[in-house]
Amino acid sequence: MKRSGAILLFVLVLAIIGPWLSPHDYLSTNFDDMLRSPGLSGLHLFGTDDLGRDLFVRTMLGIRVTLLVAVVASLVSLVIGVTYGAVAGYVGGRVDAVMMRFVDTLYALPFIFFVILLMVAFERNFLLIFVAIGAINWLDMARIVRGQTLSLREREFVNAARLTGVSTARIIFRHIAPNLLGIVVVYVTLTIPQAILVESFLSFLGLGVQEPQTSLGALVDAGVNQMEGASWMLLIPAAVLALILMSFNFLGDAMRDFFDVRQTP
Amino acid sequence: MLLRLLGAIPTLLLVIVLAFLMVHAAPGGPFDDERVLPTDVAANIQAAYHLDEPLPQQFTRYMAGLLRGDLGPSYRYRDYTVSELIGSGFPISLQLGALAMALALLVGISSGTVAALKQGSMLDRVVMSLAMTGISIPVFVVAPVLVLLLAVKLQWLPAGWSGESGFAKFVLPVITLALPQIAYIARLTRASMIDVLGCDFIRTARSQGLGSKAIIRVHALKPAMLPVLSYMGPAIAAILTGTVVVEEVFGIPGLGQFFVRGALNRDYTLVLGIVIFYAALIISLNLVVDILYGFIDPRVKQR
Numbered sequence: 227m228k229r230s231g232a233i234l235l236f237v238l239v240l241a242i243i244g245p246w247l248s249p250h251d252y253l254s255t256n257f258d259d260m261l262r263s264p265g266l267s268g269l270h271l272f273g274t275d276d277l278g279r280d281l282f283v284r285t286m287l288g289i290r291v292t293l294l295v296a297v298v299a300s301l302v303s304l305v306i307g308v309t310y311g312a313v314a315g316y317v318g319g320r321v322d323a324v325m326m327r328f329v330d331t332l333y334a335l336p337f338i339f340f341v342i343l344l345m346v347a348f349e350r351n352f353l354l355i356f357v358a359i360g361a362i363n364w365l366d367m368a369r370i371v372r373g374q375t376l377s378l379r380e381r382e383f384v385n386a387a388r389l390t391g392v393s394t395a396r397i398i399f400r401h402i403a404p405n406l407l408g409i410v411v412v413y414v415t416l417t418i419p420q421a422i423l424v425e426s427f428l429s430f431l432g433l434g435v436q437e438p439q440t441s442l443g444a445l446v447d448a449g450v451n452q453m454e455g456a457s458w459m460l461l462i463p464a465a466v467l468a469l470i471l472m473s474f475n476f477l478g479d480a481m482r483d484f485f486d487v488r489q490t491p
Numbered sequence: 492m493l494l495r496l497l498g499a500i501p502t503l504l505l506v507i508v509l510a511f512l513m514v515h516a517a518p519g520g521p522f523d524d525e526r527v528l529p530t531d532v533a534a535n536i537q538a539a540y541h542l543d544e545p546l547p548q549q550f551t552r553y554m555a556g557l558l559r560g561d562l563g564p565s566y567r568y569r570d571y572t573v574s575e576l577i578g579s580g581f582p583i584s585l586q587l588g589a590l591a592m593a594l595a596l597l598v599g600i601s602s603g604t605v606a607a608l609k610q611g612s613m614l615d616r617v618v619m620s621l622a623m624t625g626i627s628i629p630v631f632v633v634a635p636v637l638v639l640l641l642a643v644k645l646q647w648l649p650a651g652w653s654g655e656s657g658f659a660k661f662v663l664p665v666i667t668l669a670l671p672q673i674a675y676i677a678r679l680t681r682a683s684m685i686d687v688l689g690c691d692f693i694r695t696a697r698s699q700g701l702g703s704k705a706i707i708r709v710h711a712l713k714p715a716m717l718p719v720l721s722y723m724g725p726a727i728a729a730i731l732t733g734t735v736v737v738e739e740v741f742g743i744p745g746l747g748q749f750f751v752r753g754a755l756n757r758d759y760t761l762v763l764g765i766v767i768f769y770a771a772l773i774i775s776l777n778l779v780v781d782i783l784y785g786f787i788d789p790r791v792k793q794r
Binding site for chain 1: 506513514624626627628632636639765770
């Protein structure tokens with residue numbers, strides 16, 4: 227848990243300050259310096275790509291973009307999931323049954339294909355990626371939050387609030403929601419790698435982040451096209467992506483065990 | 492069981508309506524990005540594909556075609572219907588997916604069981620760390636790295652698909668597809684096997700002098716497989732998503748490749764048709780899993 231956290235912190239700090247330490251930027255091309263292998267010469271630590279752009283800076287940019295998309299998308303899913311789950315759990319009865327039946331239905335859908343459909347139908351932009359990824363990741367959150375809300379609903383402080391005439395909406399957002407914090411934090415840690423996965427999958431297929439911006443998925447895609455001559459273009463972003471995903475998964479798992487959250491209510 | 496069957500229909504309908512609306516809500520028509528056409532030509536094209544009709548009418552037309560298995564013409568692959576394209580791509584994807592699933596079940600269940608029996612040992616820890624790694628690393632990272640290592644550098648296996656014959660061309664794509672599922676199934680199996688091995692009926696069996704192997708085979712395996720069985724639905728969806736990547740990386744002319752090409756070329760009817768096809772497939776396979784579950788675990792039926 228500590229190790230994963232430390233790795234993530236290191237990657238994050240590197241991604242933020244890294245580009246400033248390099249004399250290169252992410253979009254200037256240099257046709258005299260294409261496909262240079264990693265090393266200290268010319269200060270291209272990770273080498274250059276087929277357009278002569280510095281891969282160290284591009285990888286750092288990729289990490290930033292990937293993490294940004296993942297965090298914002300997870301926040302979107304958090305807002306939807308917590309609201310939905312808390313309402314279903316608190317209101318209960320038939321409303322709850324219908325709402326959770328709807329979630330079950332959505333579970334059966336191949337969401338990733340819908341996201342691709344969305345990307346095809348509309349102009350590809352950042353905002354859409356956030357919303358699309360957030361919209362597919364809220365289901366788990368909704369289930370967990372509902373389960374937790376069911377038990378919170380019976381607690382004295384909620385009864386007290388109800389008896390003093392506090393409105394349902396206010397009870398849900400002021401009394402129930404804050405008490406869900408622990409679980410929500412654990413699950414966000416597990417949602418972030420899923421969001422990273424979706425974003426990099428889309429970018430890998432050429433449907434996500436567009437040039438000259440980049441993300442780790444887009445870098446892996448570019449690396450695949452050059453892998454026979456320039457294997458570093460594939461291996462470096464692939465390794466970084468794997469490292470980030472593994473750290474998040476280990477961290478999330480450890481936190482779940484630590485807080486002892488049941489996966490299925 | 493009948494109720495479940497009926498429950499699947501609205502789900503499928505929801506998929507169709509959502510997908511249809513999404514495609515038709517797109518700003519600009521499918522033929523906009525080519526050079527500017529004279530207005531009457533553009534109008535003719537619109538009329539030929541019935542794009543000039545009001546949306547409800549288009550939807551009725553699409554649904555009527557769908558019921559007959561007709562998904563309309565492809566916008567980009569001239570002279571092909573979407574149904575023909577699906578028919579040519581799907582058998583290849585199905586082969587890949589089925590092989591990957593079989594491999595994942597075989598390796599996942601056996602390694603999970605071994606890890607559960609030797610819980611806490613070095614072997615257990617190695618298997619579980621490998622499993623975590625397998626879950627974390629996405630298919631589109633594993634696939635090119637394996638190609639680079641085993642096909643480009645060591646030249647043990649073919650990197651591509653076309654021009655290759657025999658079983659060798661299946662090896663890398665199937666392994667790539669199966670890896671994350673192996674990892675997931677191994678973790679599930681280990682957890683549920685540990686649960687089951689702690690049960691009273693296993694203790695009874697042991698006290699009667701049954702050996703470890705017989706206990707696993709006769710008593711523990713079946714109840715321990717229930718979580719794995721309920722994971723089959725998500726696993727099928729994940730493998731389908733995986734085929735999209737694997738076919739792209741290995742240049743396999745399956746359904747996934749059509750899907751990606753269609754998406755990049757804005758071939759609306761093709762993408763729409765494949766999404767509906769995938770959804771119908773996943774929903775019906777989920778249904779099969781549900782029904783199987785009822786047979787294997789009769790307690791479920793009573794709910």
